[in-house]
Amino acid sequence: MILLSALSLIACNKQSELVTIMRIDNVDWQKAPVASGAVLHVTVLAEAKSSPIQRIVISSEDVEYKNKDVLDSTLAWPLKNVNMSWYYALPYYQDTTKVVLTARSFDGSGNMMSYSITMLVTPGEEKLRTLDNMTLYSAASVGKSAFSLETLQPVYLNKDSATVAFYDVLDKTLQAPSCIWHSESGLLFSRTEGFNFSEASVQSLENVWPNLMKTSTIKDLKADDVLLIGKGDKAIGAIKILQIIDEQGTDMDRYIFSLKIRPN
Numbered sequence: 001m002i003l004l005s006a007l008s009l010i011a012c013n014k015q016s017e018l019v020t021i022m023r024i025d026n027v028d029w030q031k032a033p034v035a036s037g038a039v040l041h042v043t044v045l046a047e048a049k050s051s052p053i054q055r056i057v058i059s060s061e062d063v064e065y066k067n068k069d070v071l072d073s074t075l076a077w078p079l080k081n082v083n084m085s086w087y088y089a090l091p092y093y094q095d096t097t098k099v100v101l102t103a104r105s106f107d108g109s110g111n112m113m114s115y116s117i118t119m120l121v122t123p124g125e126e127k128l129r130t131l132d133n134m135t136l137y138s139a140a141s142v143g144k145s146a147f148s149l150e151t152l153q154p155v156y157l158n159k160d161s162a163t164v165a166f167y168d169v170l171d172k173t174l175q176a177p178s179c180i181w182h183s184e185s186g187l188l189f190s191r192t193e194g195f196n197f198s199e200a201s202v203q204s205l206e207n208v209w210p211n212l213m214k215t216s217t218i219k220d221l222k223a224d225d226v227l228l229i230g231k232g233d234k235a236i237g238a239i240k241i242l243q244i245i246d247e248q249g250t251d252m253d254r255y256i257f258s259l260k261i262r263p264n
Contacts, residue, residue: 017048017049018047018048018053018111018112019045019046020044020046020103020115022043022044022116023042023045024040024041024042024043024117025041025043026040026041027040029117030119033121033122034090034119034120034121035122036090036093036122036123036124036126037089037091037092038090039087039088039090040088040089040090041086042058042086042088043083043084043085044056044058044083044086044103045082046082046084046105048081048107048111051109052075052079052080052108053075053080053082053105053106053107053108054074054075054106055105056084056103056104056105056106057071057103057104058070058071058086058102058103058104060099060100060101060102061102062098062099062100062121064091064093064094064095065091070101071088078108088101090121092123092124092125092126092202092203093122093124094123096121097121098118098121099119099121101117101118102115102116102117103115103116125203125204126263127201127263128237128238128260128261129152129261129263130258131152131258131260131261132258133242133258134153134256134258134259135154135254136154136257137168137253137254137255138168138176138177138253138254138255139157139169140170140174140253141251141252141253141254143254145168146161146164146166146168147164147165147166148164149187149236152259152261161184162184162185163185164185165229166182166183166189166229167181167182169181175249175250177254179220179221179244180218180220181218181221182217182218184216186232187230187231188214188215188216188229188230188231189215189217189218189227190209190212190228190229190230191218191227192208192212193226195208195226197238197240200260202235205228205235206235208228208235209230209233209234209235212228221241221244221255222244223241223242223243223244225239225240226239226240226241227240236261237259237262238259238260239257241256242257243255244256
């Protein structure tokens with residue numbers, strides 16, 4: 001068997017009950033640093049001598065994100081020979097960082113064998129997804145006056161307003177958009193001046209967000225406003241209002257905005 005022939009390469013005793021080998025075959029991590037955000041094709045080969053393999057865990061360790069399990073897979077049907085293929089997107093690092101990926105396999109007899117790969121990862125900034133020229137209708141209109149972060153699309157506001165990210169607030173005294181957005185889902189807004197919307201990244205959001213005043217209701221919206229949005233201490237994205245359109249009557253009153261949102 002290929003795994004048994006590789007025992008000497010991983011310095012295991014020839015009588016070992018369990019063998020584990022991990023490979024990354026789509027980047028040359030042994031000869032050059034790997035870019036932040038790179039998607040690694042990881043294969044784990046595990047072979048048990050007697051008791052079937054029940055679980056495979058892959059962990060990542062570095063100074064920025066510490067030690068965490070990035071995959072924990074319990075086999076529905078334990079096997080003595082496992083060839084597992086998996087794609088892992090590296091996080092984004094602020095500096096060149098040593099990252100250790102470790103695969104551990106466990107058999108039914110309590111044996112565990114691990115295999116580690118150590119690579120250098122270069123710094124990089126995580127990109128935000130950009131959605132331009134989104135249209136949110138006013139609450140007094142006939143259009144979609146709420147926004148969903150699940151679909152990243154405007155939606156109609158239903159009876160349970162907590163199911164949407166935010167919505168336009170109805171003001172029956174006005175024949176114009178209220179220019180007030182509110183969230184009952186835990187989303188917070190912050191208006192910020194000087195934030196570079198066009199060059200926004202996850203890192204620039206995270207650098208600014210902790211120092212801002214935040215609210216679940218944002219008022220006095222106007223064209224060119226830049227709003228940061230987030231939940232708790234986590235920044236989610238940025239909104240730039242391009243236009244607020246007040247048509248005759250209220251049926252077609254609307255907001256036009258661009259959204260930069262961090263990947264899930």
